[in-house]
Amino acid sequence: MLQGKAHKFGDSISTDHIIPGRYAHLRSNLPELARHVLEDADVNFVNKVKEGDFVVGGNNFGLGSSREHAPLVIKMAGVSAILAKSVARIFFRNAINLGLPVLICDTDKINDGDELEIDLATGTIKDITNGCELTFGKIPDVMLAILDEGGLIPYIQKHGDIKI
Amino acid sequence: MGKTLAEKILSEKSGGDAKAGDIVIAKVDLAFVQDTTGPLTVRQFQTSGMSLANPERTVLFIDHAAPSPNANLSNDHILLRDFSRQSGCILSEAGDGVCHQIVSEAYARPGDVVVGADSHTVTAGGLGAFATGMGSSDVAVAFGLGRNWFRVPETFKINVSGELQDGVSAKDLILHLIGKIGADGATYKSLEFHGEAIKNISMSGRFTITNMAVEAGAKVGLFPSDDKTKTYLENEGRGDDYRPLAADKDAVYEKTIEINASELEPTVSRPHTVDNTALAKELKGTKIQQVVIGTCTNGRLEDLELAAGILKDKKSAGNVRLIIAPASRRVLLDAISAGYIAEFVEAGAIILPPGCGPCLGLHQGALGDGEACLSTANRNFEGRMGNPKSFIYLASPATAAASALTGEITDPREVI
Numbered sequence: 001m002l003q004g005k006a007h008k009f010g011d012s013i014s015t016d017h018i019i020p021g022r023y024a025h026l027r028s029n030l031p032e033l034a035r036h037v038l039e040d041a042d043v044n045f046v047n048k049v050k051e052g053d054f055v056v057g058g059n060n061f062g063l064g065s066s067r068e069h070a071p072l073v074i075k076m077a078g079v080s081a082i083l084a085k086s087v088a089r090i091f092f093r094n095a096i097n098l099g100l101p102v103l104i105c106d107t108d109k110i111n112d113g114d115e116l117e118i119d120l121a122t123g124t125i126k127d128i129t130n131g132c133e134l135t136f137g138k139i140p141d142v143m144l145a146i147l148d149e150g151g152l153i154p155y156i157q158k159h160g161d162i163k164i
Numbered sequence: 165m166g167k168t169l170a171e172k173i174l175s176e177k178s179g180g181d182a183k184a185g186d187i188v189i190a191k192v193d194l195a196f197v198q199d200t201t202g203p204l205t206v207r208q209f210q211t212s213g214m215s216l217a218n219p220e221r222t223v224l225f226i227d228h229a230a231p232s233p234n235a236n237l238s239n240d241h242i243l244l245r246d247f248s249r250q251s252g253c254i255l256s257e258a259g260d261g262v263c264h265q266i267v268s269e270a271y272a273r274p275g276d277v278v279v280g281a282d283s284h285t286v287t288a289g290g291l292g293a294f295a296t297g298m299g300s301s302d303v304a305v306a307f308g309l310g311r312n313w314f315r316v317p318e319t320f321k322i323n324v325s326g327e328l329q330d331g332v333s334a335k336d337l338i339l340h341l342i343g344k345i346g347a348d349g350a351t352y353k354s355l356e357f358h359g360e361a362i363k364n365i366s367m368s369g370r371f372t373i374t375n376m377a378v379e380a381g382a383k384v385g386l387f388p389s390d391d392k393t394k395t396y397l398e399n400e401g402r403g404d405d406y407r408p409l410a411a412d413k414d415a416v417y418e419k420t421i422e423i424n425a426s427e428l429e430p431t432v433s434r435p436h437t438v439d440n441t442a443l444a445k446e447l448k449g450t451k452i453q454q455v456v457i458g459t460c461t462n463g464r465l466e467d468l469e470l471a472a473g474i475l476k477d478k479k480s481a482g483n484v485r486l487i488i489a490p491a492s493r494r495v496l497l498d499a500i501s502a503g504y505i506a507e508f509v510e511a512g513a514i515i516l517p518p519g520c521g522p523c524l525g526l527h528q529g530a531l532g533d534g535e536a537c538l539s540t541a542n543r544n545f546e547g548r549m550g551n552p553k554s555f556i557y558l559a560s561p562a563t564a565a566a567s568a569l570t571g572e573i574t575d576p577r578e579v580i
Contacts, residue, residue, distance in 0.1 A: 012347065012437055016545040020552070021524035024200045024229065025236040028243070040547045060348035060381065064545060065524075066283040068204055068299035089352050089383055090283055094299035142187055142313055152301040156212045162305065162313050164187050 004052035008112035011058035051078035062091025071095035099151035103136035166412025168319040170354040193276035195306040201281035204300040214308025222253035230258035230519040233527035261492025261518035274389030290370035292389030324359040326426030331577040334369030335560035343441030351381030361425035368466035433558040454537040458489030462540035472504035474565035480512040481571030489521035525550030
């Protein structure tokens with residue numbers, strides 16, 4: 001069971017909003033890079049976010065670059081899952097590969113600051129603040145297996161190959 | 165039942181019958197990274213304990229920060245050079261050019277599966293390769309296993325009739341399509357290009373179109389491999405890499421989108437999303453402080469030829485910085501031979517070394533507060549060119565060159 005506060009963002013949050021290209025020189029210094037997480041969408045996010053919280057987006061979350069640093073800095077900020085109405089393909093795969101769940105659901109029902117409780121096993125999201133209950137789309141089995149191992153590299157370390 | 169290009173390639177590379185929606189494990193023919201995603205790939209790869217499956221089909225490109233603007237990025241470059249030396253994989257050095265251009269010139273073959281740690285890996289779809297962007301971990305796995313898992317995408321058939329008119333190019337076509345279907349209009353899908361107009365589009369134009377497939381969310385953009393592909397590969401000294409490739413006549417498409425190329429006009433994406441399109445003539449009078457012609461979208465010889473044709477014997481407007489970024493060393497050499505580079509310099513341009521240049525906001529043309537840039541690149545996201553308080557418009561080389569002359573967004577048909 002995951003618990004935390006929702007940090008709400010709008011539609012089309014790009015990987016440039018999440019971690020701008022101008023910080024590319026910090027990509028080998030992850031703690032420093034992570035201080036700029038989502039800076040161009042909400043400059044105060046890094047100060048507000050707490051361990052276990054959720055990033056809640058709208059449509060097409062994570063569009064743009066293939067930079068795995070985007071989900072990586074969100075994970076480093078302590079975020080336990082990303083919720084969005086829809087998500088860009090590469091970002092989705094990258095997040096799962098880092099062991100960070102991405103849940104597709106109707107995020108219009110969630111307000112900024114709401115307390116959420118998420119059960120990954122049953123696929124339910126409970127908004128404690130407004131009493132609303134949501135379900136999220138099924139994650140493909142191949143990705144669930146990667147998520148279960150904490151990401152793609154731990155999965156490969158354990159299994160030595162990819163199985164579908 | 166017939167197969168789309170994506171189904172055909174993934175069937176062959178997975179050794180099975182791949183249909184849209186299936187998840188397959190497919191052989192990867194080429195895996196590459198660039199200098200902002202490569203260091204993480206190398207670290208993930210080393211953590212995994214694997215060794216390279218195909219060093220001669222594994223390439224590290226130094227193109228995003230080339231030459232390096234600071235010590236941190238220089239150290240990332242050292243990491244890539246060391247890994248190349250130790251593992252035996254190929255290194256493409258600073259100054260050689262943008263990964264996608266060199267992959268097209270030298271590596272990708274029709275029918276290949278290509279993965280790159282860069283979203284614009286889709287570019288190589290222009291010559292019939294199933295080429296798609298992935299993150300560092302996924303590319304590290306392709307480095308080590310020589311294969312990865314793929315969901316076989318559903319396909320949109322983009323049927324382009326008619327003929328592009330003077331002053332209108334492949335860039336206008338793809339901007340029009342993205343404006344029509346939206347920045348998430350093709351998420352997870354394959355865009356497959358068909359029709360009379362497509363047969364006549366040059367390889368350079370095909371790469372411009374597939375380069376931007378990802379800007380509609382697509383996993384891959386695919387052209388058939390035909391006579392134009394054959395001639396292109398022969399000119400690159402790779403005639404043996406050619407094989408004809410087309411979708412089956414009875415392939416099943418999720419939807420068909422019709423575009424009449426004859427009706428298209430010079431098109432511009434306005435800040436801050438690629439699908440926020442308008443016609444160049446509707447934006448007349450919009451002041452710009454910088455023009456960029458180049459990048460993996462429009463930095464090929466044909467693009468520079470078009471721009472030089474407009475700028476020759478003229479001067480760029482005094483209040484505009486005109487930046488030219490050829491896509492590769494080869495393009496730069498050819499543009500020097502053809503006289504375009506001298507014409508650009510005489511018109512007031514700054515010539516950058518082959519590479520990504522100012523496109524991603526690292527160096528070489530970052531924008532100031534409130535400034536606007538008209539660029540031939542592929543993204544205009546907030547902050548993309550180094551400053552969230554700036555504005556990026558995207559257009560064709562012809563629109564960019566015409567606008568450089570006037571200092572405001574200009575329909576190129578006014579000057580040609």
